[in-house]
Amino acid sequence: MTSSALKPAADLANTNTRRVPNESAEYRKARQALLVEEIELRRHIERVAELRRALPPGGEVTRAYEFVGESGKASLADLFGNKPTLIVYSYMFGERREKPCPMCTSFMSTWESKLPDVEQRVSFVFVARSPIARLIEAKQARGWTGHRLYSDPSGDYTRDYVSKEDADLPGYNVFTRHDGTIRHFWGGEMGAGTMDPGQDPRGAPDMDPLWTILDTTPEGRGKDWYPKLSY
Template sequence: MTTETTTASMARVGTREEWLAARLELLRAEKAFTQQSDELSRQRQALPWVRVEKVYDFDTDEGAATLADLFRGRSQLLLYHFMFGPDYEAGCPSCSTIADGFNGIAVHLANHDVTLAAVSRAPLPRLRAYKQRMGWTFPWASAARTDFNADFNVWFTEAQQRDGLVEYNYRREAAWRLKGAVGPVAEIAAMTGTDPATYTRERPGMSAFVRDGAVVYHTYSTYARGLDALWGMYQWLDRAPKGRNESGVWWRRHDEYGRR
């Protein structure tokens, strides 16, 4: 049996007329989803602004910077919380696949009064080296000297993890028992050169800020599956014939495909 036959046997094969009827039904659902998405965007933008009172000290390619400096003169700032802890040997491969899409987007956002940047706890020289390896040009700040990541719930201490005090994605997690862990978490942790416990003390997310003069306000944050829409490859796979079609961790950093 050929591959073509095997693949086709997994789908419902029909006529062009049947396809068109089904497509028009799906189109109605897609339009409803688009309208719901528009409403969700309106609700995001209607959230109250919270003034950021604390002063955060970041390290950037331009030198020491405050949160206001990360705006680069624009009024809006979108920060991606990139999982790259000081104990990592390389950035998280999942975050890396998301960040692969930033270069092409950042220039357009910059010309629409929005700065797109990443923040991680790894020291700046480590971020610079990894950024060069990946061929990225978007701004990437180190939060190594500040508690910014802890305040925005994307980094947790070993004690918080052990005692069930981790609050991520707006909920309290149970105590983690990761010693000897196997599966996707252990696999991805190994790809960063860490153990599962160390790896999962860092978390992904994105936060939005707005600047009014010298005052900075926090307007929005999302985590976990809330980042799906920013993970460009999945938006394409969701429209591919076989969908995400996943079994385990199949993705790699873009310079690692084909390696044995």
């Protein structure tokens, strides 16, 4: 829907009749102003999603990538299964890392119960640079059952789509397959170079519910707190 067909956010906010017991007039005025911004944010998120969906065809995948999964070797095409779209989340668990990245692990854990829903529409796999045996061991330690794990033993995929230097970095990439042709559709490109002062590198919208939940609290995300593998 075009912006010209939408009612002004302030008009929508004025239809809000919700009130909290004992709130002050000062609070209500500020909350209504915040509601206008929340409506605008929702609209901006949808505009960004529309622009993403309208991207022209991405680069064709012509290289034969080989992964090792829990059931053996697999090509990139194999990872699609019977779906036309494939999401590949690359997580930080390289051979030099003693344990998987706590941030990646926390992020991936939030998807455990959502994967059956997601995979009704697209294929979703997780790739790291450690041997598959290490990935399986860490998966079992977390109690995950839905994550489909793959090792990138040669690092070819990682260097092409995550880090040219084969650095231990996270990556989120979406691929499409039509008439046998695989193309890169979209990948996260926000990082240290695009972050604002005082913030950690983050994408938008933030796909990790951890931070979205904390953003609704007076404490916020904090400046020096990060999830751990155990508490």
